[in-house]
Amino acid sequence: xxxxxxxxxxxxxxxxxxxxxxxxxxxxxxxxxCNMLCFLVETVLEKRVDSLNEQNPHITIGMEENMREIRISxxxxxxxxxxTENQKKMLRDGLADRFALEQLGAQGQRITxxxxxxxxxxxxxxxxxVELLDRDISCFLTGTSDEEIIxxxxxxxxxxxxxxxxxxxxxxxxxxxxxxxxxxxxxxxxNEHGQILGHVALEEQDVFPDLVEHCNLVVKPFAxxxxxxxxxxxxxxxxxxxxxxxxxxxxxxxxxxATQKILNNCGFVPCAIDFNGVWYAEQxxxxxxxxxxxxxxxxxxxxxxxxxxxxxxxxCRDFITDIFEQTGMKYRIEESGELRxxxxxxxxxxxxxxxxxxxxxxxxxPDLEERLKEIAEQESMYSVRTTLYYLxxxxxxxxxxxxxxxxxxxxxxxxxxxxxxxxxxxMEDLKGFEPDRKHIDPAPGYRExxxxxxxxxxxx
Numbered sequence: 001x002x003x004x005x006x007x008x009x010x011x012x013x014x015x016x017x018x019x020x021x022x023x024x025x026x027x028x029x030x031x032x033x034c035n036m037l038c039f040l041v042e043t044v045l046e047k048r049v050d051s052l053n054e055q056n057p058h059i060t061i062g063m064e065e066n067m068r069e070i071r072i073s074x075x076x077x078x079x080x081x082x083x084t085e086n087q088k089k090m091l092r093d094g095l096a097d098r099f100a101l102e103q104l105g106a107q108g109q110r111i112t113x114x115x116x117x118x119x120x121x122x123x124x125x126x127x128x129x130v131e132l133l134d135r136d137i138s139c140f141l142t143g144t145s146d147e148e149i150i151x152x153x154x155x156x157x158x159x160x161x162x163x164x165x166x167x168x169x170x171x172x173x174x175x176x177x178x179x180x181x182x183x184x185x186x187x188x189x190x191n192e193h194g195q196i197l198g199h200v201a202l203e204e205q206d207v208f209p210d211l212v213e214h215c216n217l218v219v220k221p222f223a224x225x226x227x228x229x230x231x232x233x234x235x236x237x238x239x240x241x242x243x244x245x246x247x248x249x250x251x252x253x254x255x256x257x258a259t260q261k262i263l264n265n266c267g268f269v270p271c272a273i274d275f276n277g278v279w280y281a282e283q284x285x286x287x288x289x290x291x292x293x294x295x296x297x298x299x300x301x302x303x304x305x306x307x308x309x310x311x312x313x314x315x316c317r318d319f320i321t322d323i324f325e326q327t328g329m330k331y332r333i334e335e336s337g338e339l340r341x342x343x344x345x346x347x348x349x350x351x352x353x354x355x356x357x358x359x360x361x362x363x364x365x366p367d368l369e370e371r372l373k374e375i376a377e378q379e380s381m382y383s384v385r386t387t388l389y390y391l392x393x394x395x396x397x398x399x400x401x402x403x404x405x406x407x408x409x410x411x412x413x414x415x416x417x418x419x420x421x422x423x424x425x426x427m428e429d430l431k432g433f434e435p436d437r438k439h440i441d442p443a444p445g446y447r448e449x450x451x452x453x454x455x456x457x458x459x460x
Contacts, residue, residue, distance in 0.1 A: 017042035051078030077108030102347030142186035155199035211419035260443035272414020364397025
């Protein structure tokens with residue numbers, strides 16, 4: 001990771017912007033995008049430097065890489081920032097694959113632009129013997145040697161080829177760096193003859209600290225039917241608990257029951273639906289003719305001792321308390337009171353290619369309406385088809401915010417509890433679209449959850 005602190009010396013700005021763009025190029029950002037990136041960083045710094053003072057002495061520029069992308073951020077404690085028309089045009093024209101803005105309360109705000117990794121090495125992995133030699137399965141954590149990392153990569157390649165959503169995972173050094181960071185826990189399974197059968201991982205998500213995501217679950221075609229996916233999931237749960245995580249969440253596809261059933265068997269609790277997600281090429285090819293995806297959320301919580309103070313709307317109170325009781329989490333319900341935050345903490349991330357927008361509302365202050373106007377501007381700029389809101393139910397303003405969203409026609413689609421940042425109600429603005437019930441195939445537990453959500457939707 002790179003981190004720079006910039007003072008109010010304007011002479012530093014052009015060189016800093018050039019340096020950031022040069023490093024981005026080394027990380028794999030295409031040259032054309034790096035040229036635009038240089039201009040964007042310099043113009044942002046020029047705007048932000050005007051607000052520097054003794055209480056706000058520095059602008060911090062950061063660059064980091066994870067399993068999904070390269071992220072470049074600019075953070076300061078100045079007044080809320082408004083993009084210029086030229087900057088908006090650059091983002092509309094594809095400067096970044098994602099663009100995010102976070103309101104950090106007393107810590108100011110952070111602008112982040114994200115670039116997907118581009119993987120160009122298309123050599124076929126070595127062919128392996130596909131005859132299953134025995135059916136005895138054991139799981140082990142992936143080490144940092146080239147040999148073990150290559151075996152993990154082969155598992156993912158065997159199922160997805162190079163169409164995988166995050167192709168940078170096929171780069172050995174990138175894989176190793178993420179293992180060593182502790183933000184990515186990888187596990188494989190093999191049989192007595194040493195054949196590698198499958199892979200699974202846990203990945204830390206910045207927005208849900210200590211609630212890691214169950215992901216990259218694959219079983220090689222010749223090893224299916226052995227229960228390998230269930231063994232991997234069960235063992236990665238123990239690895240997450242050993243690593244001190246608060247819990248694990250997963251996002252199983254709803255167009256088939258396979259992953260849902262695996263999660264059921266491993267004690268996950270279904271808790272929410274994303275009714276209008278994005279199909280990616282490899283998923284659309286395999287799972288349907290719809291141009292949108294339907295995803296569930298399910299959680300497995302380790303920390304059942306901490307008490308969660310919840311401010312719950314009447315309409316969805318029973319749904320949410322049932323999730324807490326199923327997971328064994330302690331909770332206490334409080335009535336809505338006065339807003340305790342002077343300013344709202346709102347962050348958002350837009351995915352232009354899928355025309356989706358995710359919004360995190362961590363605290364609610366009297367300026368929330370102004371923050372929502374910023375969201376509306378992004379929706380218009382990117383012709384957003386659906387906006388998904390994570391509303392912190394630990395904040396006293398949650399009830400009033402929920403009611404306002406329902407008046408605007410947003411739907412309640414569940415909750416995601418358990419991170420140290422907060423417990424979240426999930427709501428969606430489907431922009432007039434209806435949930436695509438045709439392509440949903442829910443397993444037990446998921447069907448009951450869907451029925452409850454449909455009942456709440458139909459109340460208004």
